[in-house]
Amino acid sequence: MKIKLNGQEREARAGESILDLCRRENVPVPTFCYHQAFGGQGACRMCMVEVKEEGQKQARLVAACTYPLNTPVEITTESEHIQRVRRTIVMLLARRAGSHPLMKEMEEHYDVSPLSAITVQPPNCILCGLCIHACEEMGKSAIWSMFRGVDKRIATPYDEASDDCIGCAACARVCPTQAISLEEKDAVRIIWNKQFEMIACKRCGKYYATQEELEYLKERSAYGQDNLCESCRKKNLAINMKNFS
């Protein structure tokens, strides 16, 4: 399907999002809440672009990450209008995470005149929701959003240590603003108010995963049987390949 992207004709796959197309065509579109593993959420609204649909006189703003390409449309990814909306969004989000380098960079880029900062729990959380998706994809859903409106935040049920949490820290790794507290010391990891025993890699001795995470992975897949950390597993694989040839 032919569509127009910033005035140039491009081939789009039916049903893919504008953002998918832009990423493939190397057209930059800023995002906070998008991760290719989870698809578009339409939450942060940073990826707003202008779309002119067939038969419409005027372009309208849509979220690039959730707008599916099914008809030949004209897309504009940069304009004064878009810039203004993105500037306001950065201004609003920077109040939650003003000290984070990502936000500082964005504020500079969009020339934001800052509003006073607000305190939110946990600090720096911009409520992009990626952690929820990561946990859900792990099959655990130990964390979710609590409350609504301005009180919304991410937490385990009742802020207590959750039976569902396996301490895999997928949430912390996917967080764009490092807002999830993850403490690691010796053989102990503390995350979401829960303490986990870490297992050491049998090859290099590095503590690389929690007991619960490995047990869970063993239940669900062949992964995790070897008690090797990620880099040692790669090395092991390479050695085996060499022996094989």
Next chain:
Amino acid sequence: MTANTDDHHRKTVLVCCGTGCTANGARDVFHAFQTKLKDHPEIDVQPVIKATGCNGWCEKGPLVRIMPEDITYCSVAAKDVDEIVEKTLLEKVLIKRLLYRDPISKEQLTSHHMTDFYRKQYKIALRNIGEIDPGQIDDYIERRGYQALTKALQQMQGQELIDTVKAAGLRGRGGGGFPTGRKWQACRDAQGEPKYIICNGDEGDPGAFMDRSIMEGDPHTVIEGMILGAYAVGASRGYIYVRDEYDLAVQNLGQAIKDARARGILGEKILGSEFSFDIELVRGGGAFVCGEETALMASIEGRTGEPRDKYVFPTEKGLWGKPTVINNVETWANVPVIILDGAEKFAAVGTESSKGTKVFSLVGKVVNTGLVEVPMGTTLREIIYEIGGGVLKKRAFKAVQTGGPSGGCIPASLLDLPIDFDSLAAAGSMMGSGGLIVMDDHTCMVEVARYYVNFLAGESCGKCTPCREGIRALLEILTGICSGQGRMEDLQVMEDICLTMQEASLCALGRTAPNPVLSTLRYFRDEYVEHIENQFCPAGVCRDLTTFYIDPEKCTGCTLCAKHCSVNGIKGEKKQPHIIDESLCIRCGECYRVCTFDAIKLARRDRNEN
């Protein structure tokens, strides 16, 4: 049986048991009638007593109507029942003190239909409410109920129904005003089975009770409308999503669904036709945002009630990803009438772009609060002054807030605006579900904006940035202005934030949330300036900016203000000018509101005091 007894047998006593009347003791009145007649078998009258839905005239409730004479008694208490039975039912004598007295002509009117409140109304969606017992399916059938369904199943194809609804020009009554026929067509044409029908009964606007009254007072019309919609688009299953707090609506709808199933109106092979359809009742989870259709569907599916982008409409991918028609309660209530009486009759009422009627809940500082149904295109002045009887205590009208929390405030200069979907949007407000809150000159418009933004701060789902963070920022700025911390630059910042919220928010809640701010900035900007530059609240509402004093020239020493003062802060001898003790005064403004001699004056509060 003599002719006389026959006459008595036909008598019906209708006790309004709508929400307002029930709160004022209508159930006691209803039971008093039952007991009175049971305890006095010697009374040679056998009237049927019915507890009806809301008549709309809540200000004058509990209402008791006696048919076929069509006598309406207002503000009836249980203790009046004996007299009504003995005098009116037995001796056909009117009880004058219970009749409505027209405030202008001073005439006592026998029937409520003679009052201005009802004469100017035109009832389609509310046609049965107050006339029937919502718990009796036969009451509905007696008033042409389920005739539209019979007509459709026997004589019409699904497409014909859609064509009729299109020709009638019906637009969604839930707020958006999307053409209902087009919505149905899209769903009928969409691929995918099964298809679903949803009735959105998650009415949550403060002060709004249109849908509640329909669900409570005439549940079968909603059910009939939904069956017709299902037949038109080829749906097999329906859901009614009711706000959790609406207990009576849940009860009456549940009973109505049960009764309809028992009569073969719902279920397999409806009324002997080949068409099957059933309805399930779902209670909402208590979130305002679930009135947004995608959030509502997420809630039915058991997920968090958060909206999604609607680049693909629910008519293609709705509930469980299947084609779905979702319409509001009032929209469904109009459908049977359109099918039965034809499109022309419906389209003859209303304006060019908005056909038919709209139900409004008229509340706030207005004489006749209640539920009114008027043709589209009726002016605000007609609704507020002719039907509503004007502003309470004859105070000056300042604004009317339409469309719920994300609607806007319309000033006096636009009172002659004929209201429909498009005129309200052009005025910076919206139809919304139909709330009309009348405000007098004692209302601070900055505080009104702050109030609604505060409501939305708790009710936004919090998913998208512009809505969640925009509302938070607006609330902080407005709170600042109301407490004297405002700066003129704040107005520009608010306008920027509002613009982004309108353009970039995920759902209609976020896109319309700036309306209270933008409409007050548009029509009442001088009040904002007064708060910021002069540190003064001209309405005497914002406590940090106001102080009250008594003008000794005007004070008659009536003591009314002193009696109302909650902190005993007003001192003075009877018939002598009073004074306010500044050290005790909490600036609630109660004295200012109750004084009938205009003796309480406002002054700027010196914020350096203490």
